[in-house]
Amino acid sequence: MDIVWFALAAVIGAVVGSFLNVVILRLPQEGASIAFPASHCPQCMHTLAWYENIPVISYLFLCGRCRTCRLPISKQYPLVEIAMATLAVLVLRQFGLSVELGYYVVFCAALLVIIFIDIHHQIIPDTISLPGILLGFFGSFFIQTITWQQSGLGILCGCGSLYLVAAYHASLTNREGMGGGDLKLLAMIGAFLGWQCLPYVLFASSVFGSIVGLIAMRRQKKGGQTRIPFGPFLALGALSYLFLEEHIHRLWQLYLSAAGL
Incomplete structure (x- = not known):
């Protein structure tokens, strides 16, 4: 398969991973929405600009610190993004461009969310x-x-x-x-x-x-x-x-x- 497809899968996987970080953070919080408010620093509540929210790249560009308060950003954020990008590439390699691709990418995303929520909170959300x-x-x-x-x-x-x-x-x-x-x-x-x-x-x-x-x-x-x-x-x-x-x-x-x- 053309390397372009694998690169595209990695990019899409990283973007999905960025969203999964929001789910991991907010889903265990009772009454919290995964859509609102927009992505922000959990310490100073600064709303992130688009260039601060690019998967992996923003973390590296900011040297792992919030641009506003300069407090460290959890390494979990790039870890989840890289993990989801890797899983997307592996699913594409395993199943190619097929219905199974979307089916098992969703499966991998769900497992990734469960892993981190269970580690932090000892719960698996219904x-x-x-x-x-x-x-x-x-x-x-x-x-x-x-x-x-x-x-x-x-x-x-x-x-x-x-x-x-x-x-x-x-x-x-x-x-x-x-x-x-x-x-x-x-x-x-x-x-x-x-x-x-x-x-x-x-x-x-x-x-x-x-x-x-x-x-x-x-x-x-x-x-x-x-x-x-x-x-x-x-x-x-x-x-x-x-x-x-x-x-x-x-x-x-x-x-x-x-x-x-």
């Missing part, structure tokens, strides 16, 4: 996951990667499988290990990727979470407790499946062959 479940299911009628039956089973199995895991964890520890937001997120993942992704997503997210959890335990003070949200790991598991599905299935077949199954 306003992202519930519409995502519906969009994933209805979109499955128009794409070639999964069928509507796979999507529907993905919703049912996604919510049900994580509920069983959460119930088992609660029975062992007498405390809640996962919230309802995680169940809805896995249902959304199943809607977009089909039921067949779920064993891998649960396995990969558990591995990612265990690694981060062990690192956090080593760094925390003696006797302290660290609450680590599980949503970001589910999202990372889903993203890795989306882009590495063929390699994952190939490794699974190699394992089965080596095990004589």
Whole structure:
């Protein structure tokens, strides 16, 4: 594919990422609008000029500081913009110019918002996951990667499988290990990727979470407790499946062959 298309995908992805920053910041705030007021510095409330709101470039041009109050701008802003630009390019590379392109760009954008909101607030907004479940299911009628039956089973199995895991964890520890937001997120993942992704997503997210959890335990003070949200790991598991599905299935077949199954 022509490099111009990839460059265009990166630019559009960065612009979408700029909007996602607004969603990440305002969606958890009760009663806040993601449309009004216009983009502004969260410290001094200075309304940004157009040249202060160019994805990534403005951050570099301003040396990471507000032009008015000179306080530092969070590195999260360019990080989200670069991440969304990268995801848009990867989706274009994976699916080309197709219906799947828009379908999975929306999926990636939703996961990116969920990752950062869950990290900051330990919540997964229903306003992202519930519409995502519906969009994933209805979109499955128009794409070639999964069928509507796979999507529907993905919703049912996604919510049900994580509920069983959460119930088992609660029975062992007498405390809640996962919230309802995680169940809805896995249902959304199943809607977009089909039921067949779920064993891998649960396995990969558990591995990612265990690694981060062990690192956090080593760094925390003696006797302290660290609450680590599980949503970001589910999202990372889903993203890795989306882009590495063929390699994952190939490794699974190699394992089965080596095990004589």
